[in-house]
Every structure is written in C-alpha cells, then in structure tokens.
Amino acid sequence: xxxxxxxxxxxxxxxxxxxxxxxxxxxxxxxxxxxxxxxxxxxxxxxxxxxxxxxxxxxxxxxxxxxxxxxxxxxxxxxxxxxxxxxxxxxxxxxxxxxxxxxxxxxxxxxxxxxxxxxxxxxxxxxxxxxxxxxxxxxxxxxxxxxxxxxxxxxxxxxxxxxxxxxxxxxxxxxxxxxxxxxxxxxxxxxxxxxxxxxxxxxxxxxxxxxxxxxxxxxxxxxxxxxxxxxxxxxxxxxxxxxxxxxxxxx
Amino acid sequence: xxxxxxxxxxxxxxxxxxxxxxxxxxxxxxxxxxxxxxxxxxxxxxxxxxxxxxxxxxxxxxxxxxxxxxxxxxxxxxxxxxxxxxxxxxxxxxxxxxxxxxxxxxxxxxxxxxxxxxxxxxxxxxxxxxxxxxxxxxxxxxxxxxxxxxxxxxxxxxxxxxxxxxxxxxxxxxxxxxxxxxxxxxxxxxxxxxxxxxxxxxxxxxxxxxxxxxxxxxxxxxxxxxxxxxxxxxxxxxxxxxxxxxxxxxxxxxxxxxxxxxxxxxxxxxxxxxxxxxxxxxxxxxxxxxxxxxxxxxxxxxxxxxxxxxxxxxxxxxxxxxxxxxxxxxxxxxxxxxxxxxxxxxxxxxxxxxxxxxxxxxxxxxxxxxxxxxxxxxxxxxxxxxxxxxxxxxxxxxxxxxxxxxxxxxxxxxxxxxxxxxxxxxxxxx
Numbered sequence: 154x155x156x157x158x159x160x161x162x163x164x165x166x167x168x169x170x171x172x173x174x175x176x177x178x179x180x181x182x183x184x185x186x187x188x189x190x191x192x193x194x195x196x197x198x199x200x201x202x203x204x205x206x207x208x209x210x211x212x213x214x215x216x217x218x219x220x221x222x223x224x225x226x227x228x229x230x231x232x233x234x235x236x237x238x239x240x241x242x243x244x245x246x247x248x249x250x251x252x253x254x255x256x257x258x259x260x261x262x263x264x265x266x267x268x269x270x271x272x273x274x275x276x277x278x279x280x281x282x283x284x285x286x287x288x289x290x291x292x293x294x295x296x297x298x299x300x301x302x303x304x305x306x307x308x309x310x311x312x313x314x315x316x317x318x319x320x321x322x323x324x325x326x327x328x329x330x331x332x333x334x335x336x337x338x339x340x341x342x343x344x345x346x347x348x349x350x351x352x353x354x355x356x357x358x359x360x361x362x363x364x365x366x367x368x369x370x371x372x373x374x375x376x377x378x379x380x381x382x383x384x385x386x387x388x389x390x391x392x393x394x395x396x397x398x399x400x401x402x403x404x
Numbered sequence: 405x406x407x408x409x410x411x412x413x414x415x416x417x418x419x420x421x422x423x424x425x426x427x428x429x430x431x432x433x434x435x436x437x438x439x440x441x442x443x444x445x446x447x448x449x450x451x452x453x454x455x456x457x458x459x460x461x462x463x464x465x466x467x468x469x470x471x472x473x474x475x476x477x478x479x480x481x482x483x484x485x486x487x488x489x490x491x492x493x494x495x496x497x498x499x500x501x502x503x504x505x506x507x508x509x510x511x512x513x514x515x516x517x518x519x520x521x522x523x524x525x526x527x528x529x530x531x532x533x534x535x536x537x538x539x540x541x542x543x544x545x546x547x548x549x550x551x552x553x554x555x556x557x558x559x560x561x562x563x564x565x566x567x568x569x570x571x572x573x574x575x576x577x578x579x580x581x582x583x584x585x586x587x588x589x590x591x592x593x594x595x596x597x598x599x600x601x602x603x604x605x606x607x608x609x610x611x612x613x614x615x616x617x618x619x620x621x622x623x624x625x626x627x628x629x630x631x632x633x634x635x636x637x638x639x640x641x642x643x644x645x646x647x648x649x650x651x652x653x654x655x656x657x658x659x660x661x662x663x664x665x666x667x668x669x670x671x672x673x674x675x676x677x678x679x680x681x682x683x684x685x686x687x688x689x690x691x692x693x694x695x696x697x698x699x700x701x702x703x704x705x706x707x708x709x710x711x712x713x714x715x716x717x718x719x720x721x722x723x724x725x726x727x728x729x730x731x732x733x734x735x736x737x738x739x740x741x742x743x744x745x746x747x748x749x750x751x752x753x754x755x756x757x758x759x760x761x762x763x764x765x766x767x768x769x770x771x772x773x774x775x776x777x778x779x780x781x782x783x784x785x786x787x788x789x790x791x792x793x794x795x796x797x798x799x800x801x802x803x804x805x806x807x808x809x810x811x812x813x814x815x816x817x818x819x820x821x822x823x824x825x826x827x828x829x830x831x832x833x834x
Binding site: 203204205207226227228230231232237239242244245248249252253254256257258260261264269282296304317 | 538566601683779780781782784786787788789791792793795796799800802806807
C-alpha cells in the first residue's frame with residue numbers, strides 16, 4: 154500500500170542530506186516498525202511523507218495505493234488516507250478539540266466526494282471512540298492539546314486517527330512520554346485499526362511499544378538508510394545489543 | 405497658543421462659511437464655544453504626535469472623498485433577531501419611519517435636533533462637557549468639531565434598568581455624504597443600558613458618544629463596523645465613570661479604508677470598572693485602522709482593561725495607541741492593556757504605542773504588545789489532518805481574535821458577533 158523507493162531528501166535551508174535512499178513497502182493490515190538511533194532520519198521520513206515544509210526530495214518516490222504522495226499538499230495526502238501521529242502534537246489555543254476534529258473529518262470526506270457527517274453523528278462517533286481511549290468530555294471540549302499532559306496528547310492523536318480512519322498510519326515516537334497504562338490504551342487503539350486492514354509504520358526508539366503492537370517487520374535505520382530488516386526478533390536484538398553493534402555488523 | 409500656519413490654513417478651509425446649527429441659547433453657546441476651541445487648537449495635521457501613525461487629511465478636507473456604497477447582498481441584518489429598540493440614521497440624519505417608536509421604560513430618548521430647540525434641557529450638563537474633559541492632556545479636535553457642528557444624534561437618559569438594548573443602525577445612502585452624529589447617554593445611579601451600533605453613518609463620518617455613568621450604573625456597548633470598504637470614520641466615545649459603575653465597549657471592524665476609533669475614559673469614582681476591546685480584520689493596502697485609547701484613573705480601586713487584536717493581510721495597516729494614566733491618589737488601580745496583531749503577510753504592518761504613566765505608588769498595571777505571523781506548526785498540524793490551508797488559516801485567525809471577542813459579556817451578543825466575524829472571514833480570506 155505504501156511504497157517508498159530510493160528516497161533521497163535534503164534539508165531545504167542547509168546543504169545537508171538526511172535520507173540517502175530509503176526503500177520500504179508496507180502492505181495492508183501489516184505493521185512495520187522503524188527503529189534507529191537519534192539523527193538517523195526516522196522523523197524526517199515521517200515529515201517528508203506527510204508534506205511538511207523545509208525538505209527537498211532529490212531522488213526517488215513515495216506512493217500510497219498508487220497515488221504519488223510527493224506531488225500532493227499535506228491536506229491532500231491526508232484525504233488520500235495518510236495519517237501521521239505527531240511526536241510532539243501541536244497546541245492550538247482558541248480552537249476547540251471537537252471543532253478541530255469535525256472540521257478535519259468533514260474536510261476529508263468532502264475532498265473524497267463523500268457526504269459530510271452531521272453534528273449528531275459526529276458527536277456519537279467521537280464519544281464512542283473517546284471512551285475506549287479513556288478520553289473524558291472535558292478533553293474534547295478544551296482547545297486542541299492545550300493543557301494536555303504528554304499522555305493525553307498522545308491519546309488525542311490516536312482518537313484523531315480513529316475518527317479519520319486512514320488507510321496508512323505513521324506513528325512517530327508515539328511511545329515517548331507515555332506511562333505503561335497509556336501505552337496499553339494507545340496499543341489497543343492501534344490494534345483495533347490494524348484488524349480493519351490499515352497499514353502502520355511505527356517509528357520508535359525503544360522496543361517496549363513493540364511488546365504491545367507486535368510488528369510484522371522491523372527495519373533498522375541508520376544514517377538515512379535502512380540497514381537491516383527482519384522479524385520482531387530484530388527489535389529484541391537491538392534492545393539487547395544496541396545499535397552500535399548492529400551497525401558494525403552490517404558494515 | 406495659536407496653531408501653526410499650515411494647520412490654521414487647513415482649519416480655516418474646513419470652517420470656511422460654516423456656522424453652528426440653529427438651536428436654543430444653551431446649545432448654541434456650547435456649540436459656539438466648541439467652534440472657538442477648534443479654531444484655537446486647529447484640526448489634526450500630519451505633524452501632530454497623536455496623528456503620527458494615521459494621516460488625518462481625508463478626515464479634515466472640506467470635500468468628502470468619494471465612497472462607494474457597500475452592497476451587503478443577502479447578509480442578514482446584524483442583531484436582527486434580537487429584541488431591541490432600533491433607531492435608524494441615514495447619512496447622519498435620523499429616519500423615524502425606519503425606526504422603532506422611541507418608547508422604552510425607564511429611558512427617555514430624544515433627537516438632538518429637536519431637543520436643541522428646548523429652552524432648558526438636562527443634556528446641557530453633559531453635551532460637549534465630557535468631550536472637553538477628554539481634551540487633556542491630548543487634543544482631540546475632530547471631537548470638538550463634532551460638538552460644534554453635529555445636528556443630529558440621540559440624547560438618552562436612563563433612569564432604571566432598560567429592558568432591551570438600543571440599537572443605532574447607520575445607513576450610508578450617498579457616495580459623498582459627510583455625517584456627524586453626537587449622542588449623549590446619561591445613566592442615573594443604578595441604571596443600566598446596552599447600546600448596539602453598526603453600519604457606516606456616511607461616506608465619511610465623525611461620531612461622538614458621551615456616556616455619563618453615575619454610581620452603580622452599567623453601560624455596555626457592542627459595535628460592528630463592517631465590510632463597507634471605502635468609507636472613512638473618526639469615532640469617539642467619551643465616558644465618565646462614577647463610583648462602582650461599569651463600562652464595557654467592544655468593536656468589531658472589517659474593512660473601511662480609514663477608521664480612527666478613540667475611546668477616552670475617566671474614572672472619577674472609586675471601585676469602577678472599564679473594559680474596552682476591539683477585533684479587527686484588515687484586508688488590502690488601502691486599509692488603515694487605528695484604535696486610540698486613553699484611560700485616566702483619578703479614583704481608588706478602579707479596574708481598567710484594554711484588549712485589542714488585529715488580523716492584517718495584503719498590506720493592511722493597524723495602529724494601536726493606548727495609554728493608562730494613573731493620577732496621584734488613584735491607589736489600588738488595576739490596569740491591564742494588551743494589543744496584538746497577526747500579520748498574514750510581510751506587507752502588512754502593525755504600529756503600536758502602549759503607554760503607562762503612573763503617579764500613585766500602590767497600583768498594578770501591565771501592558772504588552774506583540775506582532776506575529778501565523779503559527780506554521782499549527783497550520784501544518786491542521787493540514788496534516790486534512791484541513792485545507794484557507795480553512796486552517798481561518799480557524800487560527802478566529803482563535804487569535806477570540807480573546808477580544810470574549811470580552812463581550814452577554815453570551816447572545818458574543819455569539820452574534822462571532823457568527824458575523826466567521827462569515828466575514830470566509831468572505832475575506834476565502
């Protein structure tokens with residue numbers, strides 16, 4: 154479903170290459186994990202796929218269900234079915250969480266030529282999903298992410314993901330700042346969507362999230378490239394031996 | 405002190421052949437005195453410090469600059485669904501046929517042009533009085549010109565709690581009308597009134613509203629100046645606040661080539677409250693909007709609050725001049741002032757001059773002013789959720805202005821203003 158081929162990316166402002174030829178293919182219903190040390194290019198990959206400014210693709214391609222993602226505006230990529238759960242969800246004072254989500258859901262439906270959800274239907278759906286993520290009514294009423302704890306922000310990301318029902322989800326360091334209970338809730342949310350045949354790319358530093366969201370494939374990224382791919386056992390190996398060991402092994 | 409030559413020339417050109425409107429002795433003497441004061445101080449000029457950021461020429465020239473009449477299309481009447489007493493002015497002249505009967509319990513409403521003929525009138529103690537008090541320490545000749553020459557307006561005396569708001573509806577009918585309206589509102593002890601106001605009074609207009617708020621009385625003012633793009637306006641609100649009185653004024657502005665809104669507030673009694681707020685949507689390099697506020701604390705334990713927010717794009721200019729003056733003896737004053745702009749492009753500009761002048765030693769006063777671009781992180785976040793850029797920009801713009809709109813105390817009025825703001829925003833930014 155998500156196909157990345159030989160992707161090379163530079164920073165727009167500086168003369169610096171971040172991604173140096175990434176190849177990756179995630180099939181429907183599968184969970185791929187990307188692990189790697191700081192600065193290896195994991196987050197850059199998520200930003201480039203979602204369309205953040207500041208990056209220049211110099212070579213390669215990225216498609217979702219055959220659609221060229223790199224040609225689209227961020228909102229068009231979202232409407233095409235791509236979702237990025239942010240490592241640092243942004244606070245938006247003055248914009249209510251519900252207004253934000255309903256605007257997003259309906260904008261995507263409109264872009265796909267589907268009928269917009271009525272206020273009542275939206276409310277019903279959001280309440281149902283919020284409940285499973287342990288998100289209370291107050292969090293829905295407050296401005297987007299304002300005054301949310303780290304865990305609340307991440308759960309709010311998963312709620313948005315559930316409401317938007319994307320085809321392909323990228324989770325960027327979703328486990329950072331989460332305690333065990335919150336991590337279980339997040340994993341539950343992800344696993345529910347996984348069963349519906351959505352694809353996942355889980356970017357993480359540590360193996361612990363992968364105990365709860367068991368990946369089909371694990372990739373190790375280093376210096377802008379995927380240096381090794383394998384099954385879930387690869388994550389265990391990283392946890393045990395560290396990245397340095399792996400790097401020298403590959404070299 | 406006589407005004408400089410250039411100023412005298414402008415002033416004489418404007419006053420050439422002008423005489424004060426006909427009226428009884430009391431108002432004629434007030435008007436003549438005001439005309440004398442205008443000659444003495446001269447009309448505003450470009451060199452005046454108080455007009456440093458806003459060019460006054462188009463407001464002072466004898467010939468009115470042409471202003472096309474705005475077609476509101478299918479837009480519903482603002483405050484149209486509310487129970488209110490409507491008073492309509494067309495090009496600055498009261499139109500009784502379009503207005504509601506001026507009958508409201510505990511409120512007397514009279515036309516200035518009619519009351520001016522009465523030998524004795526309560527308004528003689530207020531008309532031009534608050535305007536003149538507001539001339540120190542900064543001259544406001546446009547207001548004095550209004551006191552001298554305005555023929556129409558409303559004299560409103562509130563003796564109790566008004567059951568519904570009074571709504572001043574201004575209509576521009578001519579592309580060269582030069583409207584002057586002078587309203588006086590006197591609230592007796594414990595009385596209360598909400599005043600709504602909207603629409604362009606003329607192609608060019610100069611309005612004065614003097615509000616005298618007695619002990620424990622409350623005055624709320626909610627105003628919308630909107631989408632009538634070519635008109636030019638100089639508006640003035642002068643308020644005098646007695647013990648435990650409350651004054652709250654909010655203005656929404658969208659478009660208009662030139663707007664100068666002055667609010668001059670004086671606390672004369674202890675424990676009173678004054679809030680002044682404004683939300684502005686400015687579009688285009690011919691848009692110029694100026695909020696000028698002067699609050700004088702001359703009593704103890706009074707609270708003043710100024711909240712001004714402007715969204716500027718396509719080369720629009722926003723100005724804020726706000727001052728809190730705390731006189732000696734005005735102990736326990738609580739003064740707050742914030743002015744902020746959201747600049748949607750590099751061509752727009754915001755000019756702010758926040759000032760504090762404090763002669764009492766036990767006060768809390770703060771002021772802040774910021775200018776910023778739209779939050780790119782927030783914009784990207786919203787777009788990554790599928791919200792198209794224009795809609796995301798609108799949401800962020802509304803959220804920026806929300807702090808000013810929230811100053812409107814009444815929920816119904818706040819919703820009404822928010823709805824109008826949202827619809828204007830959609831038309832502005834697409």
